[in-house]
Amino acid sequence: MENALKNQTILITGITDQNSLALRIAEECKRQGATLICTGLGKSKFHSALSENAQNYLERTFNDFTNTVKSVLGADTKTYVMDVSIQDSINEFASTLASEGIELNGFLHSIAMDKTIRAGKVKPIMEVTREEFMDAMNISAYSMLAVIQSLYAAKRLAKQASLVALSYLGAEKIVSHPYKNIGIAKAALERLIKELAIELGKSDGIQVNGVRFSPYTASKAGGAIQGLEEAVKQCEELAPLGNANASDLAYEVVYLFRKNNRITGEIRHVDGGYHIRG
Ligand SMILES: NC(=O)c1ccc[n+]([C@@H]2O[C@H](COP(=O)([O-])OP(=O)(O)OC[C@H]3O[C@@H](n4cnc5c(N)ncnc54)[C@H](O)[C@@H]3O)[C@@H](O)[C@H]2O)c1
Numbered sequence: 001m002e003n004a005l006k007n008q009t010i011l012i013t014g015i016t017d018q019n020s021l022a023l024r025i026a027e028e029c030k031r032q033g034a035t036l037i038c039t040g041l042g043k044s045k046f047h048s049a050l051s052e053n054a055q056n057y058l059e060r061t062f063n064d065f066t067n068t069v070k071s072v073l074g075a076d077t078k079t080y081v082m083d084v085s086i087q088d089s090i091n092e093f094a095s096t097l098a099s100e101g102i103e104l105n106g107f108l109h110s111i112a113m114d115k116t117i118r119a120g121k122v123k124p125i126m127e128v129t130r131e132e133f134m135d136a137m138n139i140s141a142y143s144m145l146a147v148i149q150s151l152y153a154a155k156r157l158a159k160q161a162s163l164v165a166l167s168y169l170g171a172e173k174i175v176s177h178p179y180k181n182i183g184i185a186k187a188a189l190e191r192l193i194k195e196l197a198i199e200l201g202k203s204d205g206i207q208v209n210g211v212r213f214s215p216y217t218a219s220k221a222g223g224a225i226q227g228l229e230e231a232v233k234q235c236e237e238l239a240p241l242g243n244a245n246a247s248d249l250a251y252e253v254v255y256l257f258r259k260n261n262r263i264t265g266e267i268r269h270v271d272g273g274y275h276i277r278g
Pocket of ligand 1: 082083111214215220
């Protein structure tokens with residue numbers, strides 16, 4: 001594919017550092033001619049009630065995000081704060097796009113968070129609290145809907161736009177390592193993709209798809225998951241084609257971002273075929 005995304009503006013969420021899957025996807029979108037808009041977690045006026053420590057953490061996170069984006073994707077790449085746990089932060093981002101006259105042809109949801117995954121351990125489901133369950137659901141699943149609703153209300157989604165979210169086989173199956181609470185949120189995310197595909201496809205020709213990727217330990221989110229290193233080895237051995245890498249994922253997302261694909265409501269696998277194993 002050459003210039004597959006020419007004249008397309010794509011929103012990329014979920015870049016934290018050099019190892020974020022979203023960064024590799026963004027690089028490939030740019031190589032294919034897209035203009036990128038990147039959002040990251042950071043301090044904003046909506047965080048004023050947080051402790052000084054928490055605000056400092058958000059400031060550092062945003063600096064790391066901005067430095068990564070500018071150094072890898074180019075100094076002219078636009079960066080904005082968007083904390084998907086705060087509706088006002090999402091709405092402010094959508095209004096900023098409106099005031100800058102930016103309309104989106106694509107949106108990558110590459111966001112996940114689960115407080116039951118801590119220091120290399122995953123809580124048994126029988127110990128998960130209501131708050132932990134809701135938090136994972138809020139950030140890892142509902143955020144896809146919240147961002148799309150807000151962009152749609154601000155008329156920032158072009159007709160025939162393409163929306164893609166990252167998921168994992170653990171949404172459907174009990175995998176070889178504990179995935180537990182976040183697996184339930186990923187299941188909700190995948191079901192949400194199908195509902196959005198029906199409504200937005202009928203109304204605006206918008207495509208909505210998900211991609212399940214191989215286990216990947218290099219990123220912050222992946223590195224935190226208990227037993228993921230062993231799972232990487234096991235999947236490498238059992239997958240017909242071995243594990244997929246971040247570039248394989250990026251090529252698939254670019255493919256889904258192309259206009260007029262007539263592919264929607266799909267949960268695709270980029271995992272070397274591991275998912276066909278019993
Ligand atoms: N690493 C894996 O093994 C793997 C496999 C399949 C799918 N995925 C999915 O890929 C996506 C990206 O994960 P990654 O592995 O690149 O890790 P990552 O840690 O680089 O990305 C996770 C992102 O979520 C963002 N995030 C968390 N809370 C947020 C909030 N309130 N507002 C805005 N952003 C917030 C983080 O800032 C971070 O950028 C996730 O959806 C993850 O579940 C990961």
